[in-house]
Amino acid sequence: MMSEMNAAVLHGKEDLRLERIAVPEAGHGEIVVQVGAALTCGTDLKVYRRGYHAMMLKPPILFGHELAGVVTQVGPGATKFTRGDRVVALNSAPCDKCYFCGRGQQNLCEDLLFNNGAYAEFIRIPSRIVEKNTLTIPDSIPFEHAALTEPLACVVRGLEESGAKAGDSMIVIGAGPIGLMFMHVAELAGVDVIAVVKRQDQVATAKLFGARQVVQIGTEDAVEAARALTPEGRGADIVIEAVATPATWHWAVEMVRKGGVVNFFGGPPSGTKVQLDTNRLHYGDITLKASFHHTPQTCRTAFDLITSGRFKCAEAITGRVGLDEVPAVFAAMMTRSGGVREIKTAVFPGGVR
Structure with missing residues (x-):
């Protein structure tokens, strides 16, 4: 050898x-x-x-x-x-x-x-x-x-921890490898997926990996556009954040329906802080969680x-x-x-x- x-x-x-x-x-x-x-x-x-x-x-x-x-x-x-x-x-x-x-x-x-x-x-x-x-x-x-x-395996655990089930609506923010895997695994589980992507070339990729509808940021208000695609515009049952920026953490909280679940999956740099709307979280009965590994x-x-x-x-x-x-x-x-x-x-x- x-x-x-x-x-x-x-x-x-x-x-x-x-x-x-x-x-x-x-x-x-x-x-x-x-x-x-x-x-x-x-x-x-x-x-x-x-x-x-x-x-x-x-x-x-x-x-x-x-x-x-x-x-x-x-x-x-x-x-x-x-x-x-x-x-x-x-x-x-x-x-x-x-x-x-x-x-x-x-x-x-x-x-x-x-x-x-x-x-x-x-x-x-x-x-x-x-x-x-x-x-x-x-x-x-x-x-x-x-x-x-x-x-x-990380994505599978994130989906399980989010309580996703067939028929649920899910918004996935981010179309990197992890975001795309979330879209695909969710689609395989019978979840209706809306993708929020950054670049034009990611629109077709998101659809290939199971997103039924896609919002491209920069072309429209991401929160409004994503919510508009959910049943009666109330927001998604589950929102997966797969970008790891304070802005997208805010979006995730704004895109989820009352009683829904946000999974902050992206890992931001050490020391990153966010401020969230406590009124929306409390009266909206929103579950916030993160999944690691x-x-x-x-x-x-x-x-x-x-x-x-x-x-x-x-x-x-x-x-x-x-x-x-x-x-x-x-x-x-x-x-x-x-x-x-x-x-x-x-x-x-x-x-x-």
């Missing part, structure tokens, strides 16, 4: 470098996976822009967290997988022992173990993730589709959506690059110069097929 490999290493703010580093070795209960495909992600872009992530990583550190590939090494005590298995390894696993895990909130685990390093030829999977959050991929599912499991159960629900063929995986992947192009891809994502309708870029360390 090779002793060195190529890997993307984050050194700081907008400083991502391809480097030669040692191929990881599997310790007790661990496996090493040869990365078949890794996917770009909005969280990775935020980390790239800021140069760190308070919970997950401090530079210099291996980068990327959505991946699937083939097991090449099995450490002592790891019994669930063998060499040659096709797997998707999630980016975290809970302890299942702490206060939050004991209350069914594994996403808030006090010892949530994260793993990064997907933009590389090989990645080591810690034993806890091997045991609790690594899944075997059917031969018919491409690696890049299986790698969608992690972001989709995923649980082992929502990972499996998302994986089933992908492997069943119900989720539009191919449409979610709009770019395909080799590992050497990763630094340029992130630079392009900062300026949106990579093309008009980029959603997810698949990175193939073995070369683009």
Whole structure:
């Protein structure tokens, strides 16, 4: 086996470098996976822009967290997988022992173990993730589709936590990868989706991913236009905020009906503050909540959506690059110069097929 490999290493703010580093070795209960495909992600872009992530990583550190590939090494005590298995390894696993895990909130685990390093030829999977959050991929599912499991698991949990059911109306603010996934999963659940998007090229994409109606901001008052599309103009049963700005948090509260639910899904920068209309919240009996991360159960629900063929995986992947192009891809994502309708870029360390 090779002793060195190529890997993307984050050194700081907008400083991502391809480097030669040692191929990881599997310790007790661990496996090493040869990365078949890794996917770009909005969280990775935020980390790239800021140069760190308070919970997950401090530079210099291996980068990327959505991946699937083939097991090449099995450490002592790891019994669930063998060499040659096709797997998707999630980016975290809970302890299942702490206060939050004991209350069914594994996403808030006090010892949530994260793993990064997907933009590389090989990645080591810690034993806890091997045991609790690594899944075997059917031969018919491409690696890049299986790698969608992690972001989709976060979205599935967000939809479940919002109490969405067939026949509900839902407004989704934002048409980035997460917003589009929300539209699609909601549509699959029988929810009537209205999308609020920024750019003209996102209108058709939102419809492709399940929005029945689309409001483009800048062309009309977003709140008025979105509410006008809901039954009797009363607002949506559920509003999903997937942009993470104070302005869109305000919109979400204005777009929901009395007795409805707002899910602030986007993660704003630390220190962000908003002021909300207390009168509207109280007398409107509005539920405000936020959803962070995923649980082992929502990972499996998302994986089933992908492997069943119900989720539009191919449409979610709009770019395909080799590992050497990763630094340029992130630079392009900062300026949106990579093309008009980029959603997810698949990175193939073995070369683009």
